[in-house]
Amino acid sequence: QVHLVASGGGSVQPGGSLRLSCTTSDITLDYYHVGWFRQAPGKEREGVSCISRYDGGQYHTDSVKGRFTISRDNRKNTVFLQMDSLKPEDTAVYFCARDLSFSQCTFDEGDYDAWGQGTQVTVSS
Numbered sequence: 458q459v460h461l462v463a464s465g466g467g468s469v470q471p472g473g474s475l476r477l478s479c480t481t482s483d484i485t486l487d488y489y490h491v492g493w494f495r496q497a498p499g500k501e502r503e504g505v506s507c508i509s510r511y512d513g514g515q516y517h518t519d520s521v522k523g524r525f526t527i528s529r530d531n532r533k534n535t536v537f538l539q540m541d542s543l544k545p546e547d548t549a550v551y552f553c554a555r556d557l558s559f560s561q562c563t564f565d566e567g568d569y570d571a572w573g574q575g576t577q578v579t580v581s582s
Contacts, residue, residue: 459483459571461491463553466576469543477538477576479553484571487529490556491536492569495549495578504564506538507556516562520546543580550575 465477479491490510496502506527507516515527526539536553554569556562 459555461486461553461555461571461573463551463573463576466551466578468579468581470582471544471580473543473580474539474541475543475578477540477551477553477578478535479538479573480533480535481571482534484555486534486536486555487531490558490562491527491529492554492556492562492564493527493536493538494552494554494564494566494569495547496552496575497546497549500549502552502566504566505551507562507564508536509562510556511561514562518564540578543578545580545582548578548580550577 461481463479492507493505494502508527524542528537552575555571556568558568
């Protein structure tokens, strides 16, 4: 069974930055789209960012465009989510997952598996 491990969360003030990491020893992440999702208290899980398996293209939900960057380090078999200019509304548990589809990145959770345990991000003054 494949598991992705998300790490790098923490507590920051508004305007601060965090870099989340997603890695696994079970598969080669470069073969797949990899997505980041988040779930805030009392809310449904939502897609945040995805990196394409084909060309490394980035896809972001509107609320994080211009602030978040998703990237890969294939030598480390890791996908990163750089989060800048953080806002209190970014507070959530962040998850990474593998997208099994052959189309471009989407945030359709039905295409994803190998969900990790999540990492908590708290943005507060």
